[in-house]
Amino acid sequence: MDRLLRLVEEHGLRVIERPGPSCGGFEPTTSTIRLAPGMSARTACSVLAHELAHAVLGHAPTADPVLRARQEHRADEWAARQLITPGAYAQAERVRGPHLASLAFELGVTVEIVSAYQRMLVRAHPLGAD
Numbered sequence: 780m781d782r783l784l785r786l787v788e789e790h791g792l793r794v795i796e797r798p799g800p801s802c803g804g805f806e807p808t809t810s811t812i813r814l815a816p817g818m819s820a821r822t823a824c825s826v827l828a829h830e831l832a833h834a835v836l837g838h839a840p841t842a843d844p845v846l847r848a849r850q851e852h853r854a855d856e857w858a859a860r861q862l863i864t865p866g867a868y869a870q871a872e873r874v875r876g877p878h879l880a881s882l883a884f885e886l887g888v889t890v891e892i893v894s895a896y897q898r899m900l901v902r903a904h905p906l907g908a909d
Contacts, residue, residue: 783861792811835857860896
């Protein structure tokens, strides 16, 4: 979390805790990341990394569902790269097996972040591409 907060500061962003329609949000016009109060540490860390990704990647709010879905996937993948190392993921799989929720618990992130990490692994090492 400390590393994420340093990135927030480096990018001139501020973090506020306020309820909203979702666990978090990024408002580019005010450079503000909103986190919902009362989240677990692993959820707060994952949401902060995801919303920070929107800022770093220059995402703007959009009504286009295709563009929005692309932004969400990219934000999750950016967050996964910040929160999961290859060694930590390999160790989590050895300890917990392939179950997403178990992996998320072991890695201290949300299921969405683990899913994003797995998407990146598949792209990097497609089946049958030996």
